[in-house]
Amino acid sequence: MPGILIVEDDKELREMLKMSLLRKGYTVQEAENGKEAISHFKPFITDLVVTDLIMPEEDGIKVVIRLRELKPTIKIIAISGGGKVGPGSYLKLAKALGADAIYSKPFSIKDLIVKIEQLLDNEQHT
Amino acid sequence: MKKKPEIPDRNDYLEFLSKEKEISDQIINHSRSMITIINREYIYEKVNSTFCDAHQVVLDTILGKSMGDVWGHDTFQNDIKKNVDTCFSGETVQYEASFFTPKSGTRHFEVVFRPLSTEPGKITHLLAETFDIHDLKNTKQAVIEKEEELRKFESNLPIGFLRCDPTGRIIHANKAFLSIAECQDEQSISKMNLRSFYQEEELFEIQMYQLASDHTQNFGRVSLKNCSGKEIPCRVSGFLAVNGSGRPVYIDFAVEDCSRELMLENRLLQAQKLETIGSLAGGIAHDFNNILATISGYSEMLQDDLPKDSELSDKVSKIQGAVRKAQSITNQILTFSRHVEQEKVLINVSEVLKETFGFVKSSIPPNIVLKSWIPKMNANVLADPTQLFRVFLNLMTNAIQAMEEEGGTLSVNIEVVKREFVKHELNRAIIADEYVLLSFKDTGEGMEPSVIGRIFEPFFTTREVGKGTGLGLSVIHGIVTEMEGEILVSSKKSEGSEFLVYLPVSKRYSAIREKKNILKKILFITGNKYESRILSLALESAGYELIFISDRKNFVKVMNSISERPDLIIYMSDSKQINPEDLVRIFVSQKILTPCILITDQNQEISDKNLLNSGIIYQQLNKPVSLKEIRNAIQDLLR
Numbered sequence: 001m002p003g004i005l006i007v008e009d010d011k012e013l014r015e016m017l018k019m020s021l022l023r024k025g026y027t028v029q030e031a032e033n034g035k036e037a038i039s040h041f042k043p044f045i046t047d048l049v050v051t052d053l054i055m056p057e058e059d060g061i062k063v064v065i066r067l068r069e070l071k072p073t074i075k076i077i078a079i080s081g082g083g084k085v086g087p088g089s090y091l092k093l094a095k096a097l098g099a100d101a102i103y104s105k106p107f108s109i110k111d112l113i114v115k116i117e118q119l120l121d122n123e124q125h126t
Numbered sequence: 127m128k129k130k131p132e133i134p135d136r137n138d139y140l141e142f143l144s145k146e147k148e149i150s151d152q153i154i155n156h157s158r159s160m161i162t163i164i165n166r167e168y169i170y171e172k173v174n175s176t177f178c179d180a181h182q183v184v185l186d187t188i189l190g191k192s193m194g195d196v197w198g199h200d201t202f203q204n205d206i207k208k209n210v211d212t213c214f215s216g217e218t219v220q221y222e223a224s225f226f227t228p229k230s231g232t233r234h235f236e237v238v239f240r241p242l243s244t245e246p247g248k249i250t251h252l253l254a255e256t257f258d259i260h261d262l263k264n265t266k267q268a269v270i271e272k273e274e275e276l277r278k279f280e281s282n283l284p285i286g287f288l289r290c291d292p293t294g295r296i297i298h299a300n301k302a303f304l305s306i307a308e309c310q311d312e313q314s315i316s317k318m319n320l321r322s323f324y325q326e327e328e329l330f331e332i333q334m335y336q337l338a339s340d341h342t343q344n345f346g347r348v349s350l351k352n353c354s355g356k357e358i359p360c361r362v363s364g365f366l367a368v369n370g371s372g373r374p375v376y377i378d379f380a381v382e383d384c385s386r387e388l389m390l391e392n393r394l395l396q397a398q399k400l401e402t403i404g405s406l407a408g409g410i411a412h413d414f415n416n417i418l419a420t421i422s423g424y425s426e427m428l429q430d431d432l433p434k435d436s437e438l439s440d441k442v443s444k445i446q447g448a449v450r451k452a453q454s455i456t457n458q459i460l461t462f463s464r465h466v467e468q469e470k471v472l473i474n475v476s477e478v479l480k481e482t483f484g485f486v487k488s489s490i491p492p493n494i495v496l497k498s499w500i501p502k503m504n505a506n507v508l509a510d511p512t513q514l515f516r517v518f519l520n521l522m523t524n525a526i527q528a529m530e531e532e533g534g535t536l537s538v539n540i541e542v543v544k545r546e547f548v549k550h551e552l553n554r555a556i557i558a559d560e561y562v563l564l565s566f567k568d569t570g571e572g573m574e575p576s577v578i579g580r581i582f583e584p585f586f587t588t589r590e591v592g593k594g595t596g597l598g599l600s601v602i603h604g605i606v607t608e609m610e611g612e613i614l615v616s617s618k619k620s621e622g623s624e625f626l627v628y629l630p631v632s633k634r635y636s637a638i639r640e641k642k643n644i645l646k647k648i649l650f651i652t653g654n655k656y657e658s659r660i661l662s663l664a665l666e667s668a669g670y671e672l673i674f675i676s677d678r679k680n681f682v683k684v685m686n687s688i689s690e691r692p693d694l695i696i697y698m699s700d701s702k703q704i705n706p707e708d709l710v711r712i713f714v715s716q717k718i719l720t721p722c723i724l725i726t727d728q729n730q731e732i733s734d735k736n737l738l739n740s741g742i743i744y745q746q747l748n749k750p751v752s753l754k755e756i757r758n759a760i761q762d763l764l765r
Binding site for chain 2: 010
């Protein structure tokens with residue numbers, strides 16, 4: 001089963017995401033912030049990353065850029081609850097930098113899972 | 127005492143006389159005045175050197191000539207003769223005249239004719255003395271002009287200027303002061319004492335003391351009152367003038383109206399306050415969105431675990447409904463704190479205003495009159511039209527609510543103003559040559575000053591608890607600020623309120639409209655033409671072609687026509703002619719595979735579960751839909 005890495009500093013939200021993905025049978029890894037995500041990243045296990053954008057330590061934008069470098073074929077979904085600094089153009093930026101999909105919090109977990117399936121499905125066909 | 131010379135004999139006497147004559151001739155000849163003696167026949171009998179010099183003639187050619195010969199017979203008859211005759215009648219005549227002399231050209235002179243008599247009881251001659259007063263006169267004129275200039279300068283000075291006697295009684299006040307004091311004329315003000323313009327008379331006494339000890343004083347901001355008793359904040363400074371012995375002679379005061387300055391300061395403070403609240407609230411909203419995402423995620427999972435249509439499942443639906451409500455609040459806060467990015471297109475403001483106006487008009491209470499001046503104008507701004515619609519709708523709805531009980535008039539106006547005007551009104555960095563100025567004015571209950579200062583703060587509301595979140599005006603403040611515009615309010619209790627919105631006009635060329643080849647057709651199924659027209663304004667400017675449908679027959683017709691068949695369908699749940707069941711039925715019977723976006727009212731319970739479960743809805747959006755959301759959804763589906 002494909003591996004998914006969740007990068008999210010909010011513990012409850014991270015656990016919710018983890019549970020919903022586990023229920024669908026995915027292998028799930030977690031990281032609390034961008035720094036951890038990058039240093040613990042295992043290219044052979046992880047096929048898709050769901051990352052928050054605004055976090056302490058390295059923020060999500062760096063995660064998007066760095067993980068793309070480490071594994072160009074990786075699928076990335078960025079989620080954000082609105083920028084804390086300035087007009088939040090984070091989501092747009094993330095998309096421009098290579099996120100495959102973006103979501104604003106709160107999002108529908110069903111939509112997210114449909115998107116994940118779709119992205120990983122395309123992966124298998126190509 | 128002059129010692130009398132002794133006269134020994136006749137020869138000596140004659141010699142003495144000739145010497146005396148020589149001296150007196152010299153005195154006469156060296157005089158700076160032209161001196162002549164004229165007899166009753168108007169003939170020059172004696173003429174001094176100054177006269178000859180001025181006329182550049184030798185003495186002999188003048189002596190024996192008449193005044194007419196020298197000045198011209200016409201001039202003599204018209205200008206000179208009557209003065210000369212008056213003098214011969216025994217009066218000294220003095221007048222000013224300007225005439226030509228070969229030496230100095232035309233200059234100004236003072237002429238004096240004095241009667242002389244060489245025979246007792248008879249005036250035989252006159253003594254004419256002519257002084258050059260040209261330079262003196264010019265200097266005098268210059269002084270008068272200078273004085274006039276100073277007076278004008280002082281009266282045109284934008285700063286009020288007052289001269290008072292040492293007790294504070296006004297001697298003189300310039301125009302600016304009269305206008306600050308709103309006083310009709312200088313006459314009535316000159317009887318008054320400056321003290322009477324002070325809100326606190328003790329303060330005036332203190333300031334007079336200060337002036338007495340230190341003659342120049344800047345008193346800073348002082349609260350004055352004008353002739354009608356209205357308070358005016360002014361900056362006052364004084365200067366006490368003393369004479370040689372140190373006694374006070376007069377006091378000059380400069381009085382500057384600083385109400386505009388105060389107003390701008392207040393506005394800046396307001397803006398800073400809102401900015402602070404915004405970043406605070408924005409941070410909280412961000413954290414809340416995390417929490418909401420968790421709640422929403424778990425309840426969705428729970429929903430999956432529970433049998434459909436069970437009581438528990440209903441309860442979970444209620445949780446999800448609450449999450450949606452909470453999300454709408456966090457979204458509003460994020461919009462207020464400008465943490466939400468607006469997707470902007472070039473849009474004609476008057477078109478959006480017209481649509482909003484039409485929308486409001488359709489549901490206006492009968493006791494409220496709508497007045498508008500919305501001319502066709504080519505003023506485009508960079509904005510999300512749906513957000514602009516929200517701003518206009520909110521302002522109009524608020525105005526109507528303010529007049530709900532008593533009734534009244536709502537006036538909506540739009541005009542384009544130049545940057546200079548905006549600069550004066552807003553005193554802020556101006557980013558465009560022109561601004562669109564919109565005004566929403568009601569005759570409703572109005573607001574207290576304490577309320578006006580806070581209305582843009584989030585969660586500030588004057589309505590009863592539970593009626594409205596108090597976010598409406600904060601949100602529109604956020605939207606307008608994000609557009610680099612400004613929103614201002616003025617209001618008087620029980621007279622009404624006026625909101626002014628300034629939006630910078632964008633001269634940017636709309637490139638998207640030109641790319642006809644990327645046109646995709648979108649079919650709108652809607653009940654509310656105004657609201658959907660706002661969306662369509664946005665989408666058209668983003669390069670989509672739109673078809674509107676409100677009834678079943680046309681829908682089927684369009685779907686069956688190959689040339690008109692849309693690439694995408696947007697279904698608004700308020701559509702009355704085509705209800706959700708109809709939609710599903712038509713989709714199924716016509717075998718329609720076109721992707722469909724559903725737009726629902728967020729407060730409306732999703733009663734159309736059948737619609738959601740039918741599989742024809744690809745994406746669901748909640749009102750209010752921003753341009754960004756709908757474009758993302760469309761792009762996703764049309765990719």
